[in-house]
Structure formats: C-alpha cells, structure tokens
Amino acid sequence: MTAFDLTKFKALSFDCYGTLIDWEAGIAAVLSPWAEEQGLGLADEDLLVAYAGHEAAVEREAPATLYPEVLAEAFRRTGAGLGLAVSDEWAGRLGGSVPRWPAFPDSAGALARLAERYRLIILSNVHRAGFAGSNELLRGRFDAIITAEDVGAYKPAANHFRALEETLPSLGVARGELLHVAQSLFHDHVPAKREGLPSVWIDRRHDRPGWGATPEPSGDWDYRAAYPSMAAFADAVDSAFAGT
Structure with missing residues (x-):
C-alpha cells in the first residue's frame, strides 16, 4: 500500500455503525x-x-x-x-x-479533532432517528448526513455514494478532495472501490479473527491505509498536518 497525503483532502465521509458506534x-x-x-x-x-x-x-x-x-x-x-x-x-x-448502542471510547474525541481539519459527512445504513440518538454520544459536527432512509437503499448498493457525490458541491468540496473512512470491507470498501473513492480502513476487529456481524466481502476492495482505531487515524492526520 503506497503512502498518501492526508492533507490534500477537504472532507471525510464516515460509515457510522462499526466505525464510530460499536x-x-x-x-x-x-x-x-x-x-x-x-x-x-x-x-x-x-x-x-x-x-x-x-x-x-x-x-x-x-x-x-x-x-x-x-x-x-x-x-x-x-x-x-x-x-x-x-x-x-x-x-x-x-x-x-x-x-x-455504545460509541467506541475514542470516537467523539477523534471526530472533534478531525472537524478542525475537514468537513465531516455521515454515510450510514440506518434511519434518521437512530442516527440522531447515536450522535448524542458522538457529539459530531457533521456538515451532511446521508442515511438509508434518505436514499431508499443500504450499502453496499450505490445509492449512498451517488447521493454523496451530489452533496459535495454544496459543501465546496471536489470529488478528489473526499476520503471515505470506514470499518466494513463489505458495506463500504467494496463500493468505494467500485465508485473510485479513496478510503482508509478503521480495523476495529484487528485483535479478533473473522468478520463478526459483517458478511465477508464479496467483491474487489482496497484502501489507502489501515488504522486500528479512530484515535490512531486522528493521530496520523495531526502528524500529517504538523509536517506541512
């Protein structure tokens, strides 16, 4: 996996459940x-x-x-x-x-740090009311929230990603300035690759074998880098910006 520049992005889109919420x-x-x-x-x-x-x-x-x-x-x-x-x-x-459902202990703090650098977007397989409850724990300052209820489908279908692309101009973000952040290879990294969207893997199950509640990915996937937690990803972002 080649190194890439975290400072070139202006926005991060996040899967929520599995990545931010346990x-x-x-x-x-x-x-x-x-x-x-x-x-x-x-x-x-x-x-x-x-x-x-x-x-x-x-x-x-x-x-x-x-x-x-x-x-x-x-x-x-x-x-x-x-x-x-x-x-x-x-x-x-x-x-x-x-x-x-509980938030991972590092999610709220990492989101607060990342919000100082990027526009933040939620891209989630959930309903609006469910995410609203979760965000009471996350305390995230999100510039856009796209749920399954909004797009009438669930990832790994393309609907979320098409809606995301339509949302970017209103945020002043070009497609090449967006990075997707997610845990699930099945739900997120497979469709991100299909849509040509760069991504990073938050490998929440790095210390456990198997796929847990997530199906094994059935298509091609990749990611630019992997981090064991949101805190580790936020640390990498801080280090990247410190070097600019």
Missing part, C-alpha cells in the same frame, strides 16, 4: 440474553456470525424498509436459522435498540 456490542446486548433465555450455549461472537448474513439479505431484498424493521426481521431469520422462533417482543427489542 454495533456489534449493541446487537450482542440483545441477542445474548435472548440466547440465554432459549438455553443456547453460544458466545456473543457465535451469535454475531449467525446474524451477519441475515441483516445484509433483508437490506438487499427490501431496500426501502426502515432500519428498525430490518433489524427485527434479521433477528427473526437468525432465530429460524438456529431452529428457534424469535417473538415480536424480542425482535422489537433489537429494532428499537440503535440509539442505545
């Missing part, structure tokens, strides 16, 4: 007590792996469905795959849980 912890906080109630001897990681493909399938099959119902239906399918029914109460519990 969506795996949020999902596991519901799946784990359900599994315990059902007498399943499965660890959180096993539950996340069982869940991963179902969410992506629901998003692909019903792209206009709001995220709370995507979560609920994915939970139902996860239960069915494990040979168990998921009640409407449990499904609704996961569907309504997004605003309570």
